[in-house]
Amino acid sequence: MAEPFSDNGDPEKMEALRKMAITHGASNARVVSTADIPIDPRVRFKCMVPKCYMSGRCGHCPPYGYPIEKTINIMKNYRQGLFFHVRVESSIIAAKDISSVITSGKADDAGNLYSLGGHYMLVYTLVNMIRKKAIQIGFSRTEGFSASNCKDVLCFWKKGCQRLNGDGACRNPEMSAPSMESAGIDAFKLAAKSGWQVYPIGALCEPQSVKRGMLMGLVLAA
Amino acid sequence: MVSTHFTLPENITPISTEADPLKLAGDLRTLCKKALDMGAAGAAVLSPGDLCFSDGKILEKMMQTDFPSIHWPLDYPIDDLKNTLFEYKKGIFVYIDADPDMPDYGGGPIISPEHMAAYRKIHEIVSAVEAAAFYLGYYLAMGFAAGNCRSIFCAGETQCNAAGRGKGCIAPYKGRPSLTAAGIDTRETARKVHLSHLNTERLFLSGLVMVA
Numbered sequence: 236m237a238e239p240f241s242d243n244g245d246p247e248k249m250e251a252l253r254k255m256a257i258t259h260g261a262s263n264a265r266v267v268s269t270a271d272i273p274i275d276p277r278v279r280f281k282c283m284v285p286k287c288y289m290s291g292r293c294g295h296c297p298p299y300g301y302p303i304e305k306t307i308n309i310m311k312n313y314r315q316g317l318f319f320h321v322r323v324e325s326s327i328i329a330a331k332d333i334s335s336v337i338t339s340g341k342a343d344d345a346g347n348l349y350s351l352g353g354h355y356m357l358v359y360t361l362v363n364m365i366r367k368k369a370i371q372i373g374f375s376r377t378e379g380f381s382a383s384n385c386k387d388v389l390c391f392w393k394k395g396c397q398r399l400n401g402d403g404a405c406r407n408p409e410m411s412a413p414s415m416e417s418a419g420i421d422a423f424k425l426a427a428k429s430g431w432q433v434y435p436i437g438a439l440c441e442p443q444s445v446k447r448g449m450l451m452g453l454v455l456a457a
Numbered sequence: 458m459v460s461t462h463f464t465l466p467e468n469i470t471p472i473s474t475e476a477d478p479l480k481l482a483g484d485l486r487t488l489c490k491k492a493l494d495m496g497a498a499g500a501a502v503l504s505p506g507d508l509c510f511s512d513g514k515i516l517e518k519m520m521q522t523d524f525p526s527i528h529w530p531l532d533y534p535i536d537d538l539k540n541t542l543f544e545y546k547k548g549i550f551v552y553i554d555a556d557p558d559m560p561d562y563g564g565g566p567i568i569s570p571e572h573m574a575a576y577r578k579i580h581e582i583v584s585a586v587e588a589a590a591f592y593l594g595y596y597l598a599m600g601f602a603a604g605n606c607r608s609i610f611c612a613g614e615t616q617c618n619a620a621g622r623g624k625g626c627i628a629p630y631k632g633r634p635s636l637t638a639a640g641i642d643t644r645e646t647a648r649k650v651h652l653s654h655l656n657t658e659r660l661f662l663s664g665l666v667m668v669a
Binding site: 280 | 532535541545584601634
C-alpha cells in the first residue's frame with residue numbers, strides 16, 4: 236500500500252506528465268512532494284565505500300557530482316516531482332555474471348548487457364522527455380535525476396567521461412543527468428514508500444533470487 | 458570482494474519502509490555470528506555513539522604517507538563521513554588477532570605474506586557481513602576494514618588509479634577505507650564496546666559494518 240504523499244500542487248499538469256511517462260515506457264509513475272523525497276548522505280557514500288567500478292570515472296558519480304547540500308538546495312526550489320520506474324525482468328538484471336559483464340563492458344552472448352543498457356537508456360530518455368514536456372505545458376523550470384552512471388549509458392563506446400578526462404564539456408549535455416543515488420536521493424526508500432516492490436539486487440543474485448528489478452527516475456517541475 | 462563462504466538468503470524480500478527493532482536485533486545477532494563463523498575473534502553490536510574518533514594528529518600523520526591512495530588518507534572532500542556514520546543507528550565491530558610481532562605498516566607496503574593474509578581476512582569478513590546485511594534489506598550497510606587498500610589489493614601498482622581525476626578503482630568493491638583513515642580510534646572503540654577476550658593492549662585488526 237502506497238503511503239499518501241503531501242502537497243502535490245498543479246495536479247492536472249503533473250497528471251499529464253505522469254500519463255506521458257507511462258505512454259512512453261514507464262512501468263509506473265507517481266507524483267511526489269519534494270518534502271517526501273528522502274535525501275541521505277549514506278546513499279552517496281555507498282558509491283564510494285566500497286568503490287563502485289564507476290566511482291570517479293563519470294562526472295556525475297561520487298566523489299564528483301552533486302554534494303548533499305546541493306541536492307537539498309535544489310529540492311527547496313520545487314514542491315513536486317514525477318517519480319517513475321522502468322521494470323526490468325530478473326532474467327536480465329539479475330542474470331548470472333551480469334555484474335562482471337557490466338564491469339568489463341564486454342557484451343555477453345545472452346545479450347543481457349545491451350538489453351539492460353536499453354532499459355537504462357529508456358530511463359534517461361524519459362527524464363529528458365518529461366522535462367521538455369513540463370516546459371511545454373507551462374512549468375518554468377525542471378530538474379532531472381536518472382539511474383546509474385551516464386557514462387556507461389550515453390558514452391559507452393567512448394573512452395572516458397569527457398567532462399573529467401577531456402575539455403570539461405559533456406558530450407551529451409541534454410540527455411545526461413545525475414542519478415538519484417549519486418545525488419544522495421534514497422530511491423529505494425522512495426520506491427518502497429510508493430508501494431513499489433523493490434529488491435536489493437547485488438552481484439550474487441541470480442534470476443530466481445528476486446521477482447524483478449526496477450530502474451528509477453525523477454523529474455522535478457515548478 | 459565476494460566471499461566464498463557467502464550464500465544468498467533463500468528469500469530475498471522487498472525493501473520495507475517499516476523500522477522493526479525486533480527484526481534488526483535478530484539480524485544483528487545473525488551478522489555477528491556470520492563474522493565469527495568466518496574467523497573473527499570477536500564481534501559486537503555498537504551504536505555510532507560508541508565510535509571513538511582520533512585526534513587530528515593521526516590524520517595529519519596519514520597525510521605524510523609515500524604510498525597514498527583514495528582511501529589513505531581518505532579523500533572525499535565534498536562529503537562528510539563522520540556525519541554520515543551518525544545517520545546509522547547500529548553497526549557491528551569485528552576484530553581478528555594479529556601477529557604480536559607485526560610492525561606498524563601504516564599505509565605502506567605489507568611485507569610479510571602472513572600479515573597480508575590477515576589484512577585480507579579482515580576485508581573478507583567485513584565484505585561478507587556487509588553483503589549479508591544488504592540482502593537482508595539493509596541496502597545502506599557500509600563496511601570499513603584495516604590498512605591501506607592500495608597496500609592490500611594494488612601493492613604492485615605504481616599509483617592508486619582511483620586517486621587520479623577521471624579514473625576508477627582497478628579493484629572495485631574490494632578495498633574499503635580503514636577505520637583509522639576514517640578517523641576512528643580502534644583501540645578506544647574496542648574498549649568501549651566491551652568485546653570479551655579482546656586484550657586491547659595486544660595487536661589486532663578491526664573492521665566495522667554500519668548496518669541500519
